[in-house]
Amino acid sequence: MPREDIAQFTIRSVQVLSEEEDVDEELVPSLTDDQLLALYEQMKRSRRLDERAIALQRRGELGTYAPAIGQEAAQVGSAFAMADGDWIVPSFREQSALLARGTPPHKILWYAMGMEEGAEIPGGEGAFPPSIPVGTQPLHAVGIGWGEALQGRSNVAVTYFGDGATSEGDVYEALNIAGVYDAQTVFVCQNNRYAISTRLQNQTAAETLAQKAVAAGIEGIRVDGNDVLGVYRVARDAIEKARNGTPVLIEAMTYRRSMHTTSDDPSVYREADEEVEWEARDPIVRFQVYLEDRGILDEETKSELDDRIESEIAEAIDRAREGGEDIDPADMFRYTYDEMTPELERQFEAFEGDVDG
């Protein structure tokens, strides 16, 4: 065996609905018209929430906000493939996925208003709140995917992170441990080409991010992340595998069309041309044309749907504002431990009396 090729790996890329509106008939998932419309609606809902949120932030009503604009297909397509009991473990830009999994929009706004109420997940909802430290949450998803397996349940955890996150040791540890423990976990990496200002070539020498899976000995696959049908298809297959103890990494190729967060100014580090180019490749537009071509979406349905979203979000904003008015700052003392410690109680009393340090 002097010189021998001992292992070979292939990274495959999948697309179901192309930019030219061609469809891979073999791969196209069999979804009812209602399901197809639901996918569309969820993307629109997220887009609209983002637009309103950016405006609210500009008016000082929200804190730093990270829009998902342009990434809706990657998130909604994958979230849609999840089943009851499955867990979503997001990063900080996953409102599309969270909305699709049932998080009410006012909670997303509360989170952006700096309120823990927005990170409060009533038990059994199968969701984790946003995770700010980049790349840390995939480990939680591995713990969940393993924990479900240990308890003989078939629920999976689907976790989201970005291209930049793949440089963090934690993400690698998560992939690797998932492989060792056959964790019921799916990793969705949204490669939106930027980590704040940093492009992929300054993040890694790897040609694809799907190949990060090779190091962990798990499956990796790439999908056109602006193709909601492709994402759904790939995610559904991955989730099925994960349910059977085979973790999968999905790299969804997409583009962050908006700013990193409302604190960011992309014009400092990228050309407007590029943004224009990607505007044309918008995932919602691509899917809308598909639905229209097939007569699933007409003008009437569209405007009904837009109106519904508009009023839902308006309601959510009202609810968020109301909730924001009467938060109790003393809660910080109540939720640090199950029971307040004596020292905390002392500090709490001082806080209430506003006398002690």
Add this chain to the structure above:
Amino acid sequence: MPREDIAQFTIRSVQVLSEEEDVDEELVPSLTDDQLLALYEQMKRSRRLDERAIALQRRGELGTYAPAIGQEAAQVGSAFAMADGDWIVPSFREQSALLARGTPPHKILWYAMGMEEGAEIPGGEGAFPPSIPVGTQPLHAVGIGWGEALQGRSNVAVTYFGDGATSEGDVYEALNIAGVYDAQTVFVCQNNRYAISTRLQNQTAAETLAQKAVAAGIEGIRVDGNDVLGVYRVARDAIEKARNGTPVLIEAMTYRRSMHTTSDDPSVYREADEEVEWEARDPIVRFQVYLEDRGILDEETKSELDDRIESEIAEAIDRAREGGEDIDPADMFRYTYDEMTPELERQFEAFEGDVDG
């Protein structure tokens, strides 16, 4: 592009001198007889130091010691491929490599006697001291490999770590950053099949460790780590690449023939059979037969060489013992900062006076 294979990776394994003493004539490095003997001698030196060290530890003269027995070819072969000015960045089991790079054996003993003197590297020696926290030192090697490049120098850093270390996020970060910065760094992973008691299948689902390189977009290659000629050959090529800004990961397949450290009892977690099997595959024996077959090594040379090593190590032990007698504990205050801080000075005075806390 609906379904497309977009990236392909092959892991190659190399062996030059087989267990059956066959040689791959095309790959065999052109080394002089003296060089071949030097390779042999370095392996023997390390083996003998380990044997004496284990005995010294048993007598209470040393602290915890991690023998490299069985891994000499992986270390000596790679260290031998380094040039003047290159850096070695070891883990805690690299006495074979360190000796081959010129670290005097009494320093290795000092280190095992719990003396910082054993980790003292006179400037310009191009070596880092042992690194105890698993997987942390490859990052230092990346900093060195990048730092040399930034300063227009061609020196490379060769860093060593084990199979277990590949599970640490730091090792992945090191590989990945090396790829981004074209660091002049070679990563030598000694896959000795165990991380203390833990076998590879509990460490990762990856079939090979060389494929960890794929995630970083750098080159990965496997070599028979018990074949000193193969290791030398692969390391020499890797070092040349690294010198030109292409980092390489080498997985050297070997076996830890002895205990993890002198605190460990391998019989708790592995069968004696396995150890016996690997005794027969000892890297020194394989190379010795090769040298004997080719008339490069005869009994006389061998016993000369054994004697030389014996007396060298005896001297090193004497020197280590002497040095151990008069260490100054107050050094701990002197080397914390460039200049002692006022508080440390206070503590130092108390220490000297032995009065204050």
Add this chain to the structure above:
Amino acid sequence: MAEQLRMVEAVRETLRTELGRDDDVVVYGEDVARAGGVFRATEGLVDDYPERVFDAPVAESGIVGIGVGLAATGLRPVPEIQFQSFLYQGFHQLAQHVARIRSRTRGTITCPMTIRTPYGGGIHALELHSESFEAGFSHVPGLKVVIPSSPAETKGLLTAAVRDPDPVVFMEPTRLYRSFREEVPEHHEIPLGEARVVDSGDDVTVIAWGSMLREALEAVEDVGASAEVIDPRTLSPLDTATIVDSVKKTGRCVVVHEAPRTAGLAGEITARINEEAFFYLEAPLERVTGYDVPVPMFAREDDYLPDSERIAAGVHRALDDG
């Protein structure tokens, strides 16, 4: 039925009991299953509970991080970090998630995880095998920090830790693992947050934990003073009341720890005493601690570690001053 056990055996028996008592308990960590842990603290557990005792890859951030997920599914993770210094590899998971998941989700997701980890000096171990970072962990709100000082205490405190609804960093002094046996009751739970008055006395209060407690007791005997010796046991939350009551009585106090002095817990304890017993103090509070240097390698370790002699000198100063 009480048994004579060493500390390491007390750890093992406690884990065995808890694994048996509660199906949700999961033990994992580097080398804890097949080899039974590098100190043999988990020896044999995998034989009895193969479905809930696991070896882990060498990845401390992973070990800590997955605990957050395991807990979310209803399990009670009890990982081991092989040595306390390697918990630094997972410090971000600890501070960013483990400690905060309850507060940021208003109690809807919690992390009842107990991270066991050997710590401290005195066994001539390798570099970075002898650190004591209890002050750093105690500075992270949301965590509890516990250090036992004897086999029976280990049983009582580890039992409480595993059952606690909050995350606990449970630091086990390696030096005491095998140093002595004592009677350990089969069922024994010591509430977290309660200090133990080990010895009563009137002239000076001496506070010490982990392996320093024995040194302190020895020092006090050498000095021959009437000392009240207190083992806080839980460093966070600290039982201030017991300490303050004692100092109100004695008026003098010595705090001992192995960790470096600066920003160590002796400072915190001093501050609490200062705040609550200032007018009872007759002399400056004394700190007997590790020096502000990296814990040296073991040839110099004995010179670094506080011992009964240095503590005795501290007690003398506390008694003589003022």
Add this chain to the structure above:
Amino acid sequence: MAEQLRMVEAVRETLRTELGRDDDVVVYGEDVARAGGVFRATEGLVDDYPERVFDAPVAESGIVGIGVGLAATGLRPVPEIQFQSFLYQGFHQLAQHVARIRSRTRGTITCPMTIRTPYGGGIHALELHSESFEAGFSHVPGLKVVIPSSPAETKGLLTAAVRDPDPVVFMEPTRLYRSFREEVPEHHEIPLGEARVVDSGDDVTVIAWGSMLREALEAVEDVGASAEVIDPRTLSPLDTATIVDSVKKTGRCVVVHEAPRTAGLAGEITARINEEAFFYLEAPLERVTGYDVPVPMFAREDDYLPDSERIAAGVHRALDDG
């Protein structure tokens, strides 16, 4: 020639000067080159020094760890960690290597690295963007910890940090980045380890750093007491002498910090004062600090952070007691 600069500009100009002065200085970190840093602290530097200013992958352990290697080759790494909480990702590299490489190699390998990192609350940032772990870093021997409180101080201290032969964690209060301008001399170096007496007074000593200094000054003015206000500037090594001298004069002291109280540096400072000025103390030392809770999200942040009002209350207590 002195200029009117904001703190963030003072950082930038100092880095520019040091890059120009010393070819060994290398600046790197997430988004520091192309975008000039998320706070624009490194804006334009890559244009002037393209060979020594680099964007880094999102990998904080890597950023800290490679610094050890860069330094070994003779460079002076000045990385930025985007927010202080994310230095936790590299805490092991910091504690296991950066802080120890000098002592373990007896000075033959050193790490003159300055890790700049924005810290602290007050700008309504996201979760984990507002922590203050100066106590934890100060508990690691071998590191220096520096916090400036104004643009001019930033210039002087950062200059000294970059030139220092030891590793420095340089924590920049985000709240002050753009809050005010002041005259900043072009050449200015403030020796590390020296506190600044910001205001002289006789009745009480008030110690505060970072953005808390301004709150303290406001509090003191509100109270109308004759207060000596001290900014330690370097938290490790701490200038005990200046603090102790002041407390010997005033007999009363308030220590302020944003970090949680337990195991925070107010405890350490209390202990040092207790040790060296005990017999001068007329009242208990007061701590005005963050609460022992995870820094809440920003809707509750103002309730968490000490402000002039809480500090004033502390000053009143210090003055009234005893």
